[in-house]
Amino acid sequence: MNTPTDERASSDTREAIMEATFRALSKHGYNDLRMRDIGEEMEMTRQVIHYHYDGKYDLMSHFLEYIIEQYEGSVEVDSNAPPREELDARIDQCLFGPKFDDFGHWDRMKVYHELFTYAQNDERHREIFNTHYGRIRSSITEVVEDGIERGVFRDVDAARMGQLITDVIHAARGRKLSLGHDDAPEETRAAIDEFILDSLYLDE
Amino acid sequence: MNTPTDERASSDTREAIMEATFRALSKHGYNDLRMRDIGEEMEMTRQVIHYHYDGKYDLMSHFLEYIIEQYEGSVEVDSNAPPREELDARIDQCLFGPKFDDFGHWDRMKVYHELFTYAQNDERHREIFNTHYGRIRSSITEVVEDGIERGVFRDVDAARMGQLITDVIHAARGRKLSLGHDDAPEETRAAIDEFILDSLYLDE
Known part of the structure; x- marks a missing residue:
């Protein structure tokens, strides 16, 4: 026992x-x-x-789970906080990362993005990646759904909006890592606010 | 001679x-x-x-130029066409690709995305990639600028909008290739229309 x-x-x-x-x-x-x-x-x-x-795939599956928990789990938002506040916190977490003692956010994301591209060539690896990727996307989509239900967001297609935001975050991290665009996360945060979230917020 | x-x-x-x-x-x-x-x-x-x-880097530089010309060059839009029509054509071209006789769009994009990720590890390769990547982004940004000048688009930050659209397209292709999301290009086209281009179009 x-x-x-x-x-x-x-x-x-x-x-x-x-x-x-x-x-x-x-x-x-x-x-x-x-x-x-x-x-x-x-x-x-x-x-x-x-x-x-039990071998490399089993390890990789747990490893992806581990990365994603670090990003999902460490967003601490009061469950009564306004959905807009939680959405901002989750977007910032994925773009700028939580604090780590050593081996920081961008070192971790470099590995994550390499695994993502590698999934092009390996069906089983792709399947594992998909499961974990879906959880990141859901954490964004669910806040959008919550805001719509509470009547503070417009009634948009929440899954489509969640996917779009997830894609934009992924692309910004990739540009910083691959092309050295160090301002990509900040610039993307501004673009999300200016061009995407404006579809979500009711006029004040 | x-x-x-x-x-x-x-x-x-x-x-x-x-x-x-x-x-x-x-x-x-x-x-x-x-x-x-x-x-x-x-x-x-x-x-x-x-x-x-003159060696692998020189070949790679010309190769990226060659890929990008295939995507840029083959968009045929009348220079007097409405900017909205040209913008749609360029977005579709990058998402769905031009027609090729053999070795099609997704085979080509698979190579392109692999090179993109590889630039994480190689400064010189990154520099070459950046030059060519900038041209793709400009081709989107310039249509947005043109539309603003002609008074048919809202006066937004054209460079920021061009970058956002380029990022979203890149992410959609990457998801299809890496995660097997075959509906990613179509879904992303719909999301761009619904959530991004609505910031650009004047109310009709």
Whole structure:
């Protein structure tokens, strides 16, 4: 039987493996990544990776889950906050990232975007990515739906709006990472306000 | 001295090299691409590649130029056409692609998106990509400026609007290619109309 202490130890181990995976992916890229590269980024023996994960795809699936939880989970908004405030907080979180102690937002996003492009070439990897990608999009769509229900947003197609905002955020991060457009997140935040959210807000 | 016949022959050769590069990139990816892989996709001897291009970066620079010309150049709109019509044509061209005899739009875009992500890791490659990327964005921005000058679009920040539309198109193509969202281009076209271009069009 797992005691709470066991579970805690196991959760710490998983986090150590996930952070080691980030560093290893950042160095080697997904294509060339071997389990032993992850082991080399850890203080523990790499046997623990094989104990916790059933191969590269299983690890990758948990890894994407881990990234997405970092972005979703850390948005702290009072459930009674106005939908507009929550929407702003979620957009900012995805564009500018939460604070990390080390290995920051853009290092993490570099890995995320590389995995995204790699899904072009690998059906199983694509399937895993889709599941996790859907959760990010939903977190935006649900705030839009909530605002419509509460009568503070216009009655737009919430799924279409959520997808559009998710796409714009993704593209802005990609431009900063690939083309070195360091002002892309700030510029995109302004463009979202000026050209997209104006379709959502009722005239004041 | 180059005669017109020489120039024509040279232009045919360059096109053959560019098309061979597409096929080779599609098979091997940019990272692993060798000049000899391109040679294997051609009927001519691969010495002609070395005769025309000064190494992998020079070839890549011309290759990006070649892709972008295919997308920019083939939009045929009467210069007196309403800006709204030209804007629609350019957006459709980038989203759905021009017609190709073989090796179609999505095969070409798969290579383009892979090169885009690869620019994360290579400063010189990024610089080359930026030059060409800027031209695509300008072709959208200029139509917006034109419409504002003619008084048929609202007086918005044309550069910001052009960038936003370019980003949205890029993200939609990426989703179709990476995540298999086959309806992404059509859905995105509808979202652009509903949520972005409504900021541009004067009330009728």
